[in-house]
Amino acid sequence: MVAPTVGPVYGEKPSSVVDFSYVGIDAILEQMRRKAMKQGFELNIMVVGQSGLGKSTLMNTLFKSKVSRKYVQATAQEKIPKTIEIKSISHDIEEKGVRMKLTVIDTPGFGDQINNENCWQPIMRFINDQYEAYLQEEININRKKRIPDSRVHCCIYFIPPTGHCLRPLDVEFMRRLSKVVNIVPVIAKADTLTLEERDFFKQKIREDLRANGIDVYPQKEFDEDQEDRMINEKIREMIPFAVVGSDQEYQVNGRRLLGRKTKWGTIEVENIAHCEFAYLRDLLIRTHMQNIKDITSTIHYEMYRVRRLNENNTGAVHTNGLSDHSAHEM
Amino acid sequence: QDKNIRPLNLAGHVGFDSLPDQLVNKSICQGFCFNILCIGETGIGKSTLMDTLFNTNFENFESSHFEPQVKLRAQTYDLQESNVRLRLTVVNTVGFGDQMNKQESYQPVVDYIDRQFESYLQEELKIKRSLHNYHDSRVHACLYFISPSGHSLKSLDLVTMKKLDSKVNIIPVIAKADTISKSELHKFKIKIMSELVSNGVQIYQFPIDDETVAKVNTSMNGHLPFAVVGSTEEVMVGNKMVKARQYPWGIVQVENESHCDFMKLREMLICVNMEDLREQTHTRHYELYRRCKLEEMGFKDTDPECKPVSLQETYEAKRQEFLLELQRREDEMRQMFVQRVKEKEAELKDAERELQSRFEQLKRLHADEKATLEDKKKALEEDQVSFGKRRAAAQLLQGQSLTANGKKDKDRKK
Numbered sequence: 001m002v003a004p005t006v007g008p009v010y011g012e013k014p015s016s017v018v019d020f021s022y023v024g025i026d027a028i029l030e031q032m033r034r035k036a037m038k039q040g041f042e043l044n045i046m047v048v049g050q051s052g053l054g055k056s057t058l059m060n061t062l063f064k065s066k067v068s069r070k071y072v073q074a075t076a077q078e079k080i081p082k083t084i085e086i087k088s089i090s091h092d093i094e095e096k097g098v099r100m101k102l103t104v105i106d107t108p109g110f111g112d113q114i115n116n117e118n119c120w121q122p123i124m125r126f127i128n129d130q131y132e133a134y135l136q137e138e139i140n141i142n143r144k145k146r147i148p149d150s151r152v153h154c155c156i157y158f159i160p161p162t163g164h165c166l167r168p169l170d171v172e173f174m175r176r177l178s179k180v181v182n183i184v185p186v187i188a189k190a191d192t193l194t195l196e197e198r199d200f201f202k203q204k205i206r207e208d209l210r211a212n213g214i215d216v217y218p219q220k221e222f223d224e225d226q227e228d229r230m231i232n233e234k235i236r237e238m239i240p241f242a243v244v245g246s247d248q249e250y251q252v253n254g255r256r257l258l259g260r261k262t263k264w265g266t267i268e269v270e271n272i273a274h275c276e277f278a279y280l281r282d283l284l285i286r287t288h289m290q291n292i293k294d295i296t297s298t299i300h301y302e303m304y305r306v307r308r309l310n311e312n313n314t315g316a317v318h319t320n321g322l323s324d325h326s327a328h329e330m
Numbered sequence: 331q332d333k334n335i336r337p338l339n340l341a342g343h344v345g346f347d348s349l350p351d352q353l354v355n356k357s358i359c360q361g362f363c364f365n366i367l368c369i370g371e372t373g374i375g376k377s378t379l380m381d382t383l384f385n386t387n388f389e390n391f392e393s394s395h396f397e398p399q400v401k402l403r404a405q406t407y408d409l410q411e412s413n414v415r416l417r418l419t420v421v422n423t424v425g426f427g428d429q430m431n432k433q434e435s436y437q438p439v440v441d442y443i444d445r446q447f448e449s450y451l452q453e454e455l456k457i458k459r460s461l462h463n464y465h466d467s468r469v470h471a472c473l474y475f476i477s478p479s480g481h482s483l484k485s486l487d488l489v490t491m492k493k494l495d496s497k498v499n500i501i502p503v504i505a506k507a508d509t510i511s512k513s514e515l516h517k518f519k520i521k522i523m524s525e526l527v528s529n530g531v532q533i534y535q536f537p538i539d540d541e542t543v544a545k546v547n548t549s550m551n552g553h554l555p556f557a558v559v560g561s562t563e564e565v566m567v568g569n570k571m572v573k574a575r576q577y578p579w580g581i582v583q584v585e586n587e588s589h590c591d592f593m594k595l596r597e598m599l600i601c602v603n604m605e606d607l608r609e610q611t612h613t614r615h616y617e618l619y620r621r622c623k624l625e626e627m628g629f630k631d632t633d634p635e636c637k638p639v640s641l642q643e644t645y646e647a648k649r650q651e652f653l654l655e656l657q658r659r660e661d662e663m664r665q666m667f668v669q670r671v672k673e674k675e676a677e678l679k680d681a682e683r684e685l686q687s688r689f690e691q692l693k694r695l696h697a698d699e700k701a702t703l704e705d706k707k708k709a710l711e712e713d714q715v716s717f718g719k720r721r722a723a724a725q726l727l728q729g730q731s732l733t734a735n736g737k738k739d740k741d742r743k744k
Contacts, residue, residue: 064342
């Protein structure tokens with residue numbers, strides 16, 4: 001077998017020295033990168049939480065632009081809807097040549113009614129509808145070159161900063177949805193908690209999650225190797241992230257930073273001593289974005305597909321894959 | 331759902347420009363797969379070229395010229411360069427062009443390519459599938475080795491390439507190009523390309539839609555087919571050892587661009603377009619195969635009234651059909667079984683009856699014999715009784731005569 005010396009990367013061949021043992025196999029990395037840049041990426045994030053927890057602001061902070069639905073749809077007044085609605089808005093963003101189609105899916109009305117039983121159903125249905133659409137396209141005879149991916153890659157769940165423990169609504173929702181989508185729980189408006197309160201709250205939440213068998217992202221069972229496990233263990237020790245969002249800039253120590261200004265001081269959003277927004281952003285965007293998409297397509301989607309293709313053989317099934325059985329389960 | 335996509339300007343650095351890197355890192359962990367098919371006559375230099383291309387010795391052995399049929403031999407190797415792991419499969423034809431009758435020569439090749447598509451399709455249609463772990467064996471590139479006659483393509487070449495052009499990316503190469511002079515080579519290349527065009531053979535065109543590589547690809551498209559020379563032997567030229575073929579009249583250097591097009595082939599096949607070859611195989615050739623196969627099996631996207639029919643419904647219908655057929659066969663078998671059982675039962679009953687009658691017969695015989703024996707026994711007993719009587723009578727008589735004699739004696743003695 002060949003053991004070539006480390007050859008020059010394609011495009012950087014020095015003119016005088018030609019390495020005769022260089023084949024050029026590693027040039028495929030560059031080819032892949034080029035193809036990815038040309039195709040662009042797609043990301044679909046869903047935000048779930050009661051109204052007033054700062055979901056839109058957090059999205060704006062994450063993507064440093066006005067991705068919130070409020071700026072897109074001119075509504076006269078923001079009324080809490082009588083039922084849960086699912087509203088998704090797509091954006092085309094570009095950074096250093098990398099193009100991304102970002103879709104933010106908002107769920108106004110979640111947890112706002114007096115009777116919140118089954119409030120997860122519209123959301124489950126929406127997620128399953130996206131899987132269904134992908135499946136239908138995939139099993140077509142004449143199918144598109146690139147199947148448009150509208151599957152929900154990540155669902156950010158906002159926990160109100162009570163400081164005690166998870167509420168029944170939180171537990172129910174996360175328990176059901178962690179089976180079909182990657183859930184990233186965050187503590188919203190974390191500037192109402194002191195550091196000790198925050199640590200206590202996080203520990204309590206982690207205990208509650210463990211006690212109820214809720215597997216949030218990054219899921220333990222999908223760790224691929226030792227390296228992954230090490231990185232993900234560190235993340236799992238910090239979940240849920242306590243975040244503060246803001247799209248306003250203030251002058252702090254001579255620099256303009258995103259933050260919230262109060263009489264007793266300015267909370268810097270991107271300062272890890274103040275809140276954990278930076279960790280969330282790094283997890284979602286800078287390091288684990290591809291992994292989130294991979295888990296959605298190779299695990300959650302495949303599970304849906306198996307269920308759906310098996311269901312057709314046994315019982316009656318609605319068009320969105322929720323059979324009569326699973327409707328009762330939910 | 332809002333279908334309009336708004337373009338948005340970012341006010342700061344978000345960080346998703348690391349996405350291509352994340353993607354590349356994942357691919358490095360997974361490793362890559364590349365499958366090359368080499369078609370050419372025996373002895374034309376396929377194995378040597380592969381060895382030269384990948385800088386290694388692929389453990390080949392020479393094939394005989396007396397193969398009765400064209401066969402394909404596939405070998406898989408794991409190569410590594412810096413941090414990239416490549417699983418390379420080289421498929422060679424064995425005995426191509428050696429037979430007297432070459433009409434069916436292309437068929438084993440077509441069958442091989444279809445088999446790889448079929449196994450991918452099977453995996454894709456499975457309910458529990460693992461596509462991301464699947465070892466992709468579909469042929470990504472086909473190097474067709476043209477004999478360096480200097481005139482034109484052989485009819486076998488045209489027929490084979492025509493059969494393969496919709497199934498695989500064909501890259502024609504002129505083998506053993508050191509037997510053709512430069513001017514002849516130029517004319518030969520033009521003749522080959524014009525013959526391919528006039529016969530409607532679609533060979534692989536290096537992609538020109540990406541500006542980064544459009545220029546080099548366009549110029550390379552003009553150099554097709556590549557005239558290659560392969561060699562794994564090294565010869566001293568100047569002060570370096572280079573891969574070359576040494577002749578009494580000079581040395582042909584494999585990696586010298588003015589001697590042959592080997593470097594161009596390596597650059598195009600591996601360094602610039604490997605990913606595109608894989609993508610074309612998946613999105614064009616495989617999709618065509620899949621469409622044809624599914625349509626052949628009776629699936630459609632729209633039914634006769636042009637309403638969209640889901641694959642699911644057709645699949646269900648076919649499944650019902652199949653189950654009914656199974657049911658019918660099962661019933662048939664059951665009936666046959668019942669029939670056989672009845673026959674056997676009748677047979678057994680006959681045998682039983684026969685046995686029964688024999689038993690009766692024997693019983694009667696036995697009874698008869700017993701009766702006879704009884705009679706004989708009675709007769710014997712009667713005989714015994716009469717004998718006993720006679721014996722008693724005789725004894726009595728004898729006793730009387732004795733006493734009479736004794737009396738007589740006594741009387742005499744007196």
